[in-house]
Amino acid sequence: MQGLFITVEGIDGSGKTTVASAFAERLRQEGFAVVVTAEPGGTPLGERLRQLLLREKPLSAWAEAFLFLAARAEHVAQVIRPALRQGETEWDEGRGTRNGADCGLGSH
Numbered sequence: 001m002q003g004l005f006i007t008v009e010g011i012d013g014s015g016k017t018t019v020a021s022a023f024a025e026r027l028r029q030e031g032f033a034v035v036v037t038a039e040p041g042g043t044p045l046g047e048r049l050r051q052l053l054l055r056e057k058p059l060s061a062w063a064e065a066f067l068f069l070a071a072r073a074e075h076v077a078q079v080i081r082p083a084l085r086q087g088e089t090e091w092d093e094g095r096g097t098r099n100g101a102d103c104g105l106g107s108h
Helices: 018-028 044-055 059-087 098-102
Strands: 002-006 034-038 089-093
Touching: 002 059, 018 034, 018 044, 018 089, 034 044, 034 059, 044 059
Parallel strands: 002 089, 034 089
Antiparallel strands: none
């Protein structure tokens, strides 16, 4: 069976982690294998980029966006695709347009 990819969006402090944890626990109770991750992070490279993003202020919006994208590319290759291939449910915090908005690029 192919896995399922679920994402939750929201600004920092909006409760994404709380929702992800509760929903993942419910899915596990229903018998699903669930992987919960967040970006940036989830891989050694992603964690290093996360630390860089937290320390290096200010960054240009484009530099920040490309660092997020590098972390995402590694996360997809190393965590998300393998989990989905194994039929696991992948629950991820912070994908989609949020990254561009966080970087000051808007959602256009």
